[in-house]
Amino acid sequence: MKAIFDDRQWKHQPCHFMANGAILPNPEQPERIDRLLAGSRAAGCSVQAPQDAGIGPIAALHAPEYLMFLETIHTRWKRIDGAGEEVIPNIHPANRSDSYPKSAVGQAGFHQADTACPIADGTWEAAYWSAQTAIAGADLIIAGEHAAYALARPPGHHAFGDLAGGFCFLNNSAIAAERLRVSGLRAAILDVDVHHGNGTQGIFYDRSDVLTVSLHADPERFYPFFWGQAHERGTGDGLGYNLNLPLARGTANDDFLAALDVALRRISAFGADVVVVALGLDAFVGDPFKGLAVTTTGFARIGAAIAGLNRPCLFVQEGGYLCDELGENLTSALGGYQDAAG
Template sequence: MKAIFDDRQWKHEPGHFMANGAILPNPEQCERIARLTEGAKAAGCAFQAPDDAGIGPIAALHSPEYLTFLQTIYTRWRRIEGAGNEVIPNIHPASRGDGYPKSAVGQAGFHQADTACPIAEGTWEAAYWSAQSAISGADLLHAGDRSAYALARPPGHHAFGDLAGGFCFLNNSGIAAQRLLAKGLRPAILDVDVHHGNGTQGIFYDRSDVLTVSIHADPERFYPFFWGHAQERGAGPGLGYNLNLPLARGADDATYLGTLDTALTRIRSFGADVLVVALGLDASIDDPFKGLAVTTDGFARIGAAIARTGLPCLFVQEGGYICDALGDNLTSVLSGFRDAAG
């Protein structure tokens, strides 16, 4: 399997985020790259750099207003007297109407959903090349490869069309799916991250051309809280094209794999001819977020189940945080897929 990564993705080095009123070290550390790279190589992946497809495929999902914000906000923020080293909003609109603030502080609140997506000097460049890695992965599938892995870091599935959140800035999985759609394919997105892919859902919620399916810890008491409930099925033309499968905290391999069967049945019913897997490894029993309890062997079985669909598959990295099992879990899911695909 080919793997895609660009060294400029190291440039995003978030320092902090806030949880339960406390300022903590940000879990989305650069060290993830090293561990995921080793995990992919152990599964037989050969890495290559992405091509630069330009901003067009990114702008197909993200508004020009938002992309301008991401490219310019750090420089503007640093002009504020006494500003911190990272762009972290201290105000958010209760509702996002037609008004748009001119100030850097106001725009940060408008375009950043929470305090877990700090923007620093290298954030835009890293996010841009993370998206290009996913785009190049999509292009490999269109060119005939049956599978590919995009080490997309920073991750993307909490990013809406004009809103960052939850460590995410550009919706890499969604951008890849849109790229495949533009090339005449019929993509589905399967999100297996422990957190609901609320940004992905939001982007495609009123559309019928991309199916979105998410398996995640129940958001009643887990991030992102306000999205990911089972009754959220899409709207307008998209009604019935969004499937959320929330699981109780601590759900094990058997429960997860049974739910995955339901997800894959929906993907078959959609008639997808290509699959984008938003590959969160934070469903692991060893992950610091402690949402679900999938074992390393369980990830191999997840990969095998996905392979049995027979669909060309692009794995786009989402979550999965620093723990001893992180690299092994990636090796497991990619190896499980490879072995079952034959």
């Protein structure tokens, strides 16, 4: 299996986020890259850099106003007397209206859903090349590869069309799925991250041309809180094209695999030609977020189950945070897929 990664993705080095009213070290650290690269190579992947496909595939899903914000906000923020090193909003509109503030502070509140997506000097460049990594992975599938792995960091599945959140700025999995769709392939997104892929759901919620499926810890008491319930099925043309499978906190291998079987049957019913797997490894029992209890061997079972679809798969990295087993969990997921796929 080929893996994609660009060294410019190191440039995003977030310092802070807030949880439970406390300012804490941000867990989406660049060190994740070393662990994931090692894990992909242990799974037999050869790593290559992406080509630059330009802004077009990104702008197909993200508003130009938002892309301009991401590219310029840190420079503008630093002009504010006494501003911190990172763009972190201190105000959010209760309901985003047609009004758009000129102020950098106001725009930060408009385009950043929470305090877990700080923007610093290298954030835009890293996010751009993370998206290009996913695009290059999609292009490998279009060219005939049966599977590929995109080491997309920063991750993407909490990013809406004009809204960052939860460590995410550009929705890499969604961008890849749209790239595949435009090429003539019928694409489904399968999100196995511990957190609901709310941005991915939002981007495709009124569309019937991409199926979105997410397995995640029940959001009643877990991030992202406001999205991810089973009754959220889509709207308009997209009604019935979104499937959420919220799981009780602490769900372990067997029950996770049972829910995954439901997800895979829906993907088959959709008639997908290709599957984009939003590969969160934070469902791991030892992950710092402690939402679910999948084991390292459980990830191999997940990979093998996905291989049972017998469709090309692009694995796009989402969550999975610093713990001793992070790289091993990636090796297990990719290895389980490859062993079952033959």
